[in-house]
Amino acid sequence: MYNVWDDALAKIQQKMNPSLFGTWFKDTSIISNENGIITIGVKNTFFIKQLKNKYYDIISDALKKSNVDFKQIEFEVKSTNKSKVQPREVTGETIVSTPKGTEAIIETIKKNYSSQGNGLNAKFTLDNFVVGSYNDLAVGVAKNIIKNPGKSINPFFLYGGPGLGKTHLIQAIGNEILRQNPSFKVKYVPINHFYSDLIDSIKKNRGKDFYDKYTKLDCLIIDDFQLIVNKNASQEEFFNIFNDLFLAGKQIIVTSDRLPSQIKSVDERLASRLTWGGAYDIQLPSFEDKCAILRAKADFSGAEIEDEAIEYIAENVKTNIRDLESEFSKLLVMSEIRGLSPLELINSGSTTINHPGKPKQTTSKQIIEKVAKEFNITSKDLCGQSRVSNIKTARQVAMYLLRHELSCSYPVIGKEVGGKDHSTVMHGIEKIEKDIKLDFNLREQIESIKEKIYG
Amino acid sequence: MEIEVTQEKLSKALNNVSRIAVGKVTLPILNNVLIRVLNNKVSLVTTNLDMAIIDYLPVSDAKDGVITVPAKLLAEFVSNLPRGEKINITEKNNKVTITAGKYKSTINGSPADDFPELPEIEEKKAVIYKMSIDEFKNGISEVMVATSNDMTRPALTGVYFNTEDKTLAVAATDGYRLAEKILVKNAESEVGVIVPASSLQEVLRSINDEMDEIEIAFNEDLVRFRMGEVEIMSKLIDGSFPEYRRLIPKDNTIKLTLSREELIRVTKLAALFAKSVNGAIVCEAKKPNHFSIKSVASELGENDSSIETEVENEGKVNLNSRFLSDALNALEEKDIIFEFSNSISPVVLKNKKSNTYTHIIMPLNS
Numbered sequence: 001m002y003n004v005w006d007d008a009l010a011k012i013q014q015k016m017n018p019s020l021f022g023t024w025f026k027d028t029s030i031i032s033n034e035n036g037i038i039t040i041g042v043k044n045t046f047f048i049k050q051l052k053n054k055y056y057d058i059i060s061d062a063l064k065k066s067n068v069d070f071k072q073i074e075f076e077v078k079s080t081n082k083s084k085v086q087p088r089e090v091t092g093e094t095i096v097s098t099p100k101g102t103e104a105i106i107e108t109i110k111k112n113y114s115s116q117g118n119g120l121n122a123k124f125t126l127d128n129f130v131v132g133s134y135n136d137l138a139v140g141v142a143k144n145i146i147k148n149p150g151k152s153i154n155p156f157f158l159y160g161g162p163g164l165g166k167t168h169l170i171q172a173i174g175n176e177i178l179r180q181n182p183s184f185k186v187k188y189v190p191i192n193h194f195y196s197d198l199i200d201s202i203k204k205n206r207g208k209d210f211y212d213k214y215t216k217l218d219c220l221i222i223d224d225f226q227l228i229v230n231k232n233a234s235q236e237e238f239f240n241i242f243n244d245l246f247l248a249g250k251q252i253i254v255t256s257d258r259l260p261s262q263i264k265s266v267d268e269r270l271a272s273r274l275t276w277g278g279a280y281d282i283q284l285p286s287f288e289d290k291c292a293i294l295r296a297k298a299d300f301s302g303a304e305i306e307d308e309a310i311e312y313i314a315e316n317v318k319t320n321i322r323d324l325e326s327e328f329s330k331l332l333v334m335s336e337i338r339g340l341s342p343l344e345l346i347n348s349g350s351t352t353i354n355h356p357g358k359p360k361q362t363t364s365k366q367i368i369e370k371v372a373k374e375f376n377i378t379s380k381d382l383c384g385q386s387r388v389s390n391i392k393t394a395r396q397v398a399m400y401l402l403r404h405e406l407s408c409s410y411p412v413i414g415k416e417v418g419g420k421d422h423s424t425v426m427h428g429i430e431k432i433e434k435d436i437k438l439d440f441n442l443r444e445q446i447e448s449i450k451e452k453i454y455g
Numbered sequence: 456m457e458i459e460v461t462q463e464k465l466s467k468a469l470n471n472v473s474r475i476a477v478g479k480v481t482l483p484i485l486n487n488v489l490i491r492v493l494n495n496k497v498s499l500v501t502t503n504l505d506m507a508i509i510d511y512l513p514v515s516d517a518k519d520g521v522i523t524v525p526a527k528l529l530a531e532f533v534s535n536l537p538r539g540e541k542i543n544i545t546e547k548n549n550k551v552t553i554t555a556g557k558y559k560s561t562i563n564g565s566p567a568d569d570f571p572e573l574p575e576i577e578e579k580k581a582v583i584y585k586m587s588i589d590e591f592k593n594g595i596s597e598v599m600v601a602t603s604n605d606m607t608r609p610a611l612t613g614v615y616f617n618t619e620d621k622t623l624a625v626a627a628t629d630g631y632r633l634a635e636k637i638l639v640k641n642a643e644s645e646v647g648v649i650v651p652a653s654s655l656q657e658v659l660r661s662i663n664d665e666m667d668e669i670e671i672a673f674n675e676d677l678v679r680f681r682m683g684e685v686e687i688m689s690k691l692i693d694g695s696f697p698e699y700r701r702l703i704p705k706d707n708t709i710k711l712t713l714s715r716e717e718l719i720r721v722t723k724l725a726a727l728f729a730k731s732v733n734g735a736i737v738c739e740a741k742k743p744n745h746f747s748i749k750s751v752a753s754e755l756g757e758n759d760s761s762i763e764t765e766v767e768n769e770g771k772v773n774l775n776s777r778f779l780s781d782a783l784n785a786l787e788e789k790d791i792i793f794e795f796s797n798s799i800s801p802v803v804l805k806n807k808k809s810n811t812y813t814h815i816i817m818p819l820n821s
Contacts, residue, residue: 019481019482019483020482022481023481023482023504044504044505044676044690044691045574045676045677045690045691046502046504046505046506046507046571046573046574046690047504048574049571049572049573049574049575050571050572053572054572077675077676077690077693078693079676079693330820333799333820334820337817338630338631338817339630339697340630
């Protein structure tokens with residue numbers, strides 16, 4: 001049908017002044033051809049009379065020449081929903097009613113606050129934990145522990161920055177152990193709760209009860225261990241409980257944002273014991289990991305979001321997974337409210353979403369300063385010729401950051417750090433890339449510099 | 456063709472119709488005004504193929520005829536003639552001669568055959584409403600502020616004329632705010648059409664003090680406004696308007712009565728400090744009698760102004776100051792009602808006494 005009209009249009013065009021043709025025949029089409037009546041759709045009602053009264057013959061000729069059989073030609077305004085009633089539209093219902101995406105988010109929030117007395121939240125499972133290169137080792141260990149609580153890796157010391165999913169992972173372990181061994185006594189407790197619990201028991205003169213409560217457990221999960229700083233009493237109590245549980249072959253799981261040896265005022269004996277089973281970390285997720293996390297979250301909550309929008313969030317949130325998820329939720333809510341798809345919302349530039357991780361205009365000078373400060377040297381030292389190992393490492397870290405954070409070219413980086421050859425720069429960056437995988441301290445240092453740059 | 460008409464009348468009519476006869480390069484005839492004389496009635500017609508404006512001039516002893524001439528040129532020529540002058544227009548061989556006392560000019564016209572034929576409304580099949588011109592003008596201007604100019608969502612670039620429970624209402628929204636006004640309370644016939652905001656703008660511009668009633672006629676594709684000597688026709692927007700009635704929250708927990716004047720002042724003050732944050736201001740109701748608006752510009756400083764009013768429930772909401780100003784300017788009474796429930800619920804603004812106008816603003820993400 002459309003081909004016939006295109007054919008006819010070509011014939012009409014030959015007979016008309018191009019500007020007239022452009023005005024009157026643009027956006028026309030054949031809507032129907034029934035019982036010998038051809039209906040031609042036009043842009044709006046102002047076109048009907050003109051075509052009918054002035055161009056009827058031309059149209060009729062052209063159609064005949066295109067071998068179309070008809071008795072009559074009618075004209076009608078093209079319309080997606082003719083008539084004067086109002087069906088649905090996106091903006092409408094979404095503004096007040098709670099839409100699907102939002103509902104799911106609210107549901108999640110609600111469930112997060114429900115607890116079962118053992119501190120565990122059933123919401124956290126391994127099924128909804130997205131595994132990527134940044135956390136696969138920790139997840140592997142977790143699975144081993146679930147299979148053999150207390151017998152494989154004990155204690156399990158997990159560390160990493162805030163909002164990377166440590167709590168999720170250890171809660172999932174607790175839930176899973178409990179599911180497979182319903183008779184087990186599992187307790188999840190953040191260290192500050194442990195502390196206040198202890199104070200409480202001392203006040204009420206029930207130190208024994210407190211001690212019994214914890215030593216009877218089959219699995220003790222301690223969160224945010226770094227908060228134990230300067231709390232000597234609880235440290236001692238924890239050390240005793242730790243020893244008892246450990247000797248009895250019970251599972252102990254501890255998380256912290258840094259290694260025990262880096263926490264001030266933690267007793268050396270305790271620090272070394274905590275890492276007997278090894279220290280496992282969760283790193284910052286890569287771009288791909290972040291995309292995978294968001295996609296999983298979207299699928300889980302049933303929200304519709306374009307890949308580009310996910311990539312946009314993943315690209316712009318550089319801090320941690322918690323921020324990533326909060327930006328994601330915000331975007332979904334906004335998009336429901338505005339009646340735009342998440343991507344349209346981003347493209348419209350009208351998102352009120354802020355990106356905590358978005359770099360403030362960072363310059364190479366700032367990076368060099370921050371690195372120098374972290375290594376306790378001056379920028380001048382860093383950009384000098386010294387080959388003292390500390391300064392050299394700082395220089396290489398600066399090169400690494402200039403490359404990865406600002407995408408500088410090797411020659412430019414060489415110039416920035418005091419006129420080094422591009423091959424020196426390449427070597428330096430490769431060295432850091434390699435070392436970062438082996439050296440916890442170096443990685444911590446680099447993360448802390450990054451935080452300062454973006455913070 | 457021959458007519459004689461006073462400068463004032465002709466100039467006014469030409470200025471009115473020539474507004475839409477500009478800038479059409481593809482079809483030059485659209486830059487012309489059609490002058491038709493029939494039975495001692497002159498009609499001046501222009502169209503841009505989205506709408507048409509027709510002004511009627513009553514004359515006497517005129518000779519029938521029809522011609523088109525460049526609208527802007529004719530309008531400017533006539534408006535520069537001295538006031539009170541009698542103007543004589545004649546046409547011969549597509550040349551239009553305009554004479555006024557010692558002023559005379561001849562303009563090359565084009566035959567009326569080239570001018571597009573305008574659509575018509577069949578009165579029998581049309582839905583027709585009549586109302587006072589003031590009610591119409593106020594109602595339309597009050598909702599027009601909320602129309603969108605985002606051409607990718609055409610349905611929001613117009614004003615939605617619709618009936619429910621025998622009331623005719625007009626509504627507009629851009630997705631961030633919504634305005635509704637009830638125009639006619641005992642409407643017999645039903646309608647649900649979107650009229651382009653640009654056409655309504657022309658209708659509002661064409662309204663003058665001598666008019667007292669407007670007649671609006673709809674068919675499926677067309678709307679026609681008739682008031683005084685002016686008739687405006689416009690296409691309708693093809694698309695569906697959101698079911699906006701469902702967006703209006705019914706039971707808000709926080710209801711405040713505020714002086715409109717005071718609130719306008721406080722909003723303006725807050726807006727000064729809200730420029731760097733896209734106009735975001737924080738409105739807060741505090742017991743027992745405190746309504747405050749705050750804004751913070753990290754570099755400039757901050758503002759915190761308040762109004763005394765009875766507060767039963769407390770709450771806080773972030774709004775765009777421009778949207779709030781627009782809404783307050785659209786409201787008219789001395790006292791207004793400001794309602795909301797929490798920081799994510801829409802804010803509802805109304806006049807205290809009359810309940811025909813409702814304005815809703817979506818809160819900003821805090």
